[in-house]
Amino acid sequence: MWYLSGEPNQTTMQKAVDAFNSANSADKINVTYFQNDAYKTKIKTAIGANQAPTIIYGWGGGGLKTYAEANQVEDLTSWLEQNQDLKKKFFPSSFGAATINGKIYALPNQYVAPIVLFYNKELFQKAGVQPPKSWEDIMSLVKTFNGMGVAPFSLGGQSRWTSMMWLEYLLDRIGGPEVFKAIFEGKPNAWMDPAVIETGTKVQELVSADGFIKGFSSITADSQADQALLFSGKAAMMLHGSWTYGAMKKAGQNFVQNGKLGFVPFPTIAGGKGDPKNGVGNPAAYMSISSKASDKEKESAKKFFKDGILTETVIDAYINSGSVPIVNGIEDKLNTSEDREFLNFVYDMAKNAPNFQQSWDQALSPTAAEALLNNIDQLFLKSITPQQFAENMNGTLGK
Amino acid sequence: MSNAISTAPRATARIKESRQTEQRKAALAWLTLPALFFFLVFAVIPLAGVLILSFTSWDGIGAIGAAGLDNWFSVLADPGLYNALGLTFLIMIVSWLVQTPISLLLGVFTAGSQRYRAALAVLYFLPLLLSSAAVAIAFKALLDPNFGLATGLGLPFLAQDWLGVPHLALGLVIFVIAWQFVPFHTLIYQGGVRQIPKSLYEAAQIDGAGTIKQFFHITLPQLKYTIITSSTLMVVGSLTYFDLIFVLTGGGPGNSTRILALDMYLRGFRANLMGPASVIAVILVIIGLALALFLQRLGGKDKQGSQLEGL
Numbered sequence: 030m031w032y033l034s035g036e037p038n039q040t041t042m043q044k045a046v047d048a049f050n051s052a053n054s055a056d057k058i059n060v061t062y063f064q065n066d067a068y069k070t071k072i073k074t075a076i077g078a079n080q081a082p083t084i085i086y087g088w089g090g091g092g093l094k095t096y097a098e099a100n101q102v103e104d105l106t107s108w109l110e111q112n113q114d115l116k117k118k119f120f121p122s123s124f125g126a127a128t129i130n131g132k133i134y135a136l137p138n139q140y141v142a143p144i145v146l147f148y149n150k151e152l153f154q155k156a157g158v159q160p161p162k163s164w165e166d167i168m169s170l171v172k173t174f175n176g177m178g179v180a181p182f183s184l185g186g187q188s189r190w191t192s193m194m195w196l197e198y199l200l201d202r203i204g205g206p207e208v209f210k211a212i213f214e215g216k217p218n219a220w221m222d223p224a225v226i227e228t229g230t231k232v233q234e235l236v237s238a239d240g241f242i243k244g245f246s247s248i249t250a251d252s253q254a255d256q257a258l259l260f261s262g263k264a265a266m267m268l269h270g271s272w273t274y275g276a277m278k279k280a281g282q283n284f285v286q287n288g289k290l291g292f293v294p295f296p297t298i299a300g301g302k303g304d305p306k307n308g309v310g311n312p313a314a315y316m317s318i319s320s321k322a323s324d325k326e327k328e329s330a331k332k333f334f335k336d337g338i339l340t341e342t343v344i345d346a347y348i349n350s351g352s353v354p355i356v357n358g359i360e361d362k363l364n365t366s367e368d369r370e371f372l373n374f375v376y377d378m379a380k381n382a383p384n385f386q387q388s389w390d391q392a393l394s395p396t397a398a399e400a401l402l403n404n405i406d407q408l409f410l411k412s413i414t415p416q417q418f419a420e421n422m423n424g425t426l427g428k
Numbered sequence: 429m430s431n432a433i434s435t436a437p438r439a440t441a442r443i444k445e446s447r448q449t450e451q452r453k454a455a456l457a458w459l460t461l462p463a464l465f466f467f468l469v470f471a472v473i474p475l476a477g478v479l480i481l482s483f484t485s486w487d488g489i490g491a492i493g494a495a496g497l498d499n500w501f502s503v504l505a506d507p508g509l510y511n512a513l514g515l516t517f518l519i520m521i522v523s524w525l526v527q528t529p530i531s532l533l534l535g536v537f538t539a540g541s542q543r544y545r546a547a548l549a550v551l552y553f554l555p556l557l558l559s560s561a562a563v564a565i566a567f568k569a570l571l572d573p574n575f576g577l578a579t580g581l582g583l584p585f586l587a588q589d590w591l592g593v594p595h596l597a598l599g600l601v602i603f604v605i606a607w608q609f610v611p612f613h614t615l616i617y618q619g620g621v622r623q624i625p626k627s628l629y630e631a632a633q634i635d636g637a638g639t640i641k642q643f644f645h646i647t648l649p650q651l652k653y654t655i656i657t658s659s660t661l662m663v664v665g666s667l668t669y670f671d672l673i674f675v676l677t678g679g680g681p682g683n684s685t686r687i688l689a690l691d692m693y694l695r696g697f698r699a700n701l702m703g704p705a706s707v708i709a710v711i712l713v714i715i716g717l718a719l720a721l722f723l724q725r726l727g728g729k730d731k732q733g734s735q736l737e738g739l
Contacts, residue, residue, distance in 0.1 A: 099490035244573030247591030
């Protein structure tokens with residue numbers, strides 16, 4: 030099995046594998062760790078060369094679809110039918126990104142990770158302002174914070190998917206989830222929806238008003254400098270994945286522990302169609318079984334899926350690191366955690382959102398996703414207009 | 429008398445020698461086999477594979493399907509290709525213009541016998557020891573606009589958005605490439621300068637030529653082939669700059685540092701378009717070969733001839 034390196038998840042997974050291995054000496058799992066970006070390339074190459082590990086870790090969606098269509102991953106539908114207990118353990122919504130043409134090709138695991146608008150409470154107090162509820166609030170906060178010499182929003186723009194999170198929320202709030210659904214289904218001219226163009230316009234409006242920190246396009250998310258800007262008081266707000274909560278708790282010198290980190294849902298946009306309760310992000314992480322593995326290896330992997338991952342210990346470890354595991358019946362555990370305020374916020378979002386949109390770059394095919402990230406980068410640099418953005422992306426439909 | 433005795437065995441020895449050279453040549457032909465084998469396995473076969481892939485559509489995972497000339501048409505009609513080509517040549521030319529004078533002068537200096545020369549030479553050669561990825565990560569951290577060198581040293585002019593503004597990022601890429609590769613070319617020039625016979629300089633000194641005249645009339649002409657070698661390495665090498673730019677900017681911001689080699693990688697392994705990526709690979713090979721041939725021609729036909737005739 031291959032897994033992602035980086036804490037706290039690496040330790041959690043290693044402990045789970047160790048526990049499983051000592052209990053099942055006949056079905057030992059070997060795990061190797063890779064850095065996120067490197068893994069994404071490596072796994073593709075390995076699968077293409079028929080050298081894939083038995084357990085394939087991934088994000089579901091468009092990437093999984095490529096594997097399933099090339100018959101590289103096992104169809105787990107009937108196995109899950111036989112193991113109803115296991116299937117019922119997870120949030121039903123988490124199976125969405127694992128299902129391709131009605132068949133389930135991956136088992137959800139880990140935690141739900143919505144994108145959250147974080148803010149620095151201390152800076153907001155100093156400025157005497159409230160967190161934004163509407164686009165007008167955002168624009169006036171931009172003025173306030175720029176006046177104070179603080180960057181309004183932190184952003185690790187070089188990573189590109191960080192900028193994408195803005196588009197995901199804006200498009201949902203402006204045009205509702207149907208717009209991206211049409212894009213996802215490859216409907217003709219789906220990208221030419223006026224909501225896409227308004228989304229692009231809003232982004233450039235924010236860039237022009239110096240909404241993002243100076244130099245945002247040379248900051249990467251991997252270096253976690255974007256988070257450091259927020260907790261060191263150089264930026265007032267940040268739109269980022271809920272997983273940064275745990276990272277900031279660890280690196281932020283008691284910023285989180287002292288209750289200085291605030292979080293709110295993404296604001297509404299006047300005249301927009303999207304429900305303000307809608308969320309975007311990663312519904313879960315996923316694990317598939319390589320169809321090229323031997324029967325014995327497949328059996329071991331299934332056993333590990335059943336008994337090894339998301340055990341009580343693993344669930345506790347995720348909760349302790351500030352994440353909401355995708356299993357039912359964890360309300361009590363969340364309520365007794367020291368991070369209950371944040372955990373319940375995430376849990377509500379995951380459970381009560383009328384629509385929870387999977388991150389675009391995971392949902393779309395790798396070809397379309399790469400074009401998307403490239404065009405988003407240019408949109409934020411203002412080297413293309415919203416109209417050009419929509420046209421460029423429209424050319425990728427069905428690819 | 430002594431002459432007559434000694435010539436006879438010498439003549440037979442000569443016959444023996446020529447027979448030996450023929451045998452040696454035959455043996456040498458066999459000796460090229462391993463090299464030929466590796467050339468075939470690691471250069472010719474992959475090249476043929478890429479050529480074939482350029483006429484197929486393949487996502488790197490599923491089945492390979494024939495695509496005819498579709499990839500070629502789509503790549504050649506893509507403005508992204510011409511942007512990448514332009515950037516590649518721009519970086520190539522500017523890099524050559526920046527690196528050649530610096531490494532030539534440093535090479536001449538390090539070949540001399542001044543005080544502290546050895547100590548300084550060691551400093552110049554340091555970047556050569558570092559891997560491109562490490563260099564890129566280090567520069568990225570140093571130039572971070574919020575937490576980098578500028579903040580650490582309190583030098584506000586350094587607090588530019590180096591990697592976030594297209595022309596700054598391009599300039600920075602050229603600078604970092606030069607920083608990394610100048611030592612290598614300095615080493616080549618140092619070797620070249622040390623080969624120049626001292627007697628040339630002594631003669632020039634007697635004729636009253638100063639240091640600058642000596643440089644332009646002896647050192648430079650004598651280094652002709654060294655310059656061609658170094659330029660070939662620089663120019664053809666610049667087609668494959670990849671690791672450094674990949675880590676430093678990833679081709680961004682926008683497409684402002686997306687050179688051909690990077691474009692090929694991103695299309696192939698990020699966007700899963702192996703066909704179009706192979707087309708770019710073929711284009712890269714053609715450009716590389718053409719440039720190498722052109723530079724060899726510059727060297728003239730008497731390449732085997734000596735520059736030291738009359739000495």
